[in-house]
């Protein structure tokens with residue numbers, strides 16, 4: 001068997017969990033109360049984490065600030081930081097057997113996806129930002145000839161990072177990679193639902209030679225530990241991924257506690273705009289099905305609104321339904337699983353409720369609309385298609401974060417492009433057409449931070465930034481924009497003395 005086809009299934013009881021927070025280069029608990037963490041696949045107890053008090057967050061942040069001063073991390077030659085980050089990425093790749101199990105046992109990511117995508121993407125994102133360390137700098141600008149104008153970048157200091165549960169490791173790497181490469185220290189709060197894999201990442205950072213205290217993980221609830229991190233006076237910048245509502249709370253806290261800059265990667269309700277000339281329907285159906293069922297729909301960029309030309313609508317809907325019929329749920333630790341659970345009962349209730357409310361508002365259920373009879377204790381939702389929807393149907397308005405696709409049809413281009421817009425969100429959009437003119441016209445008119453033409457989903461091109469317009473966020477993850485956002489810029493003007501004065 002070659003490595004790609006090997007079954008990497010494992011016994012969840014055999015996975016040893018790292019315990020605690022990770023502060024000053026080591027795991028610790030610090031007397032905090034405990035919080036139980038469940039396995040999404042079967043709802044059984046996985047382990048527990050400390051629920052950081054404001055004192056613990058304070059200790060982590062102060063320690064990070066002290067570590068910056070004592071290690072000189074931000075003052076070191078950028079290539080030295082890059083070397084350590086590259087070593088870290090190599091250790092993450094080399095640790096794939098353990099790290100992928102840790103990710104799969106406690107999240108919605110099947111072991112196959114964790115190995116094929118989550119771990120390699122995490123390592124490569126860190127490598128990408130390591131390469132930025134000495135590539136983007138300040139500037140010497142035009143001034144009067146008897147002066148010299150400089151724009152000098154410097155790290156912020158301690159950056160607070162808050163990550164969600166849907167892609168626990170890669171989301172953490174998008175926040176920590178650029179901040180660390182730019183010379184900052186990090187205090188990361190992972191979601192309380194998926195807290196373990198980033199602890200391992202922290203252990204590997206120390207092995208790679210990162211000074212203790214530069215990369216820290218504090219565990220706990222968002223409304224307490226997360227909020228304490230955002231409000232801490234020594235946290236100079238915040239990078240957050242999660243819901244738009246929580247993003248607004250983070251921004252408010254950042255405004256009232258130091259006026260610190262925020263990078264917010266928030267929710268979406270992304271359209272898949274299909275014109276009548278989009279080509280082979282079966283290929284399209286596969287692409288659109290993947291766009292809304294990947295990670296069981298728990299992706300900020302999920303393409304959950306199909307806006308399709310009436311001439312191909314019937315055939316495309318039938319083909320999508322046919323494609324999704326082959327989707328079968330499974331435990332995340334089973335090597336054959338390609339479709340995992342929803343994160344927990346609360347999220348499952350939210351998905352089901354949104355579908356019911358949409359049907360009550362007049363939508364027609366074409367497929368799904370119910371839970372799979374899947375593994376016991378987990379929540380596995382059937383890929384769901386809703387038609388006869390309007391712009392006020394809940395499934396069209398709200399981010400559901402489940403495998404639910406709404407279908408709206410149009411007959412002329414302007415109508416389709418108008419339907420693709422959303423009053424709140426503007427994260428991503430897919431445009432499918434055989435006409436380059438049509439594609440570019442639509443691309444210009446759709447308000448979305450990312451537009452994919454004749455594809456849907458990210459590539460391995462870390463240079464392409466990601467981030468939303470409108471309620472989908474502020475600033476970018478990935479790309480050189482993410483690196484540059486981890487630096488603040490000092491304007492310097494030097495008067496050059498005339499020879500007579502020297």
Ligand code: NDP
Pocket residue numbers: 162163164165166189190191192193220221222223224225226227230241242243244246247249250265266267268299300347350399400401
């Ligand atoms: P949240 O936005 O509430 O949580 C995201 C992260 O923020 C978590 O680490 C959370 O901690 C933390 N957090 C929560 N409240 C605060 C606060 N006041 N200050 C600082 N940090 C905070 O998402 P949920 O996990 O509750 O999911 C709810 C919905 O959010 C989903 O149904 C989905 O629609 C959307 N979502 C969007 C994501 C995206 O990628 N854009 C990712 C995840 C969710 P804790 O887990 O402890 O609450």
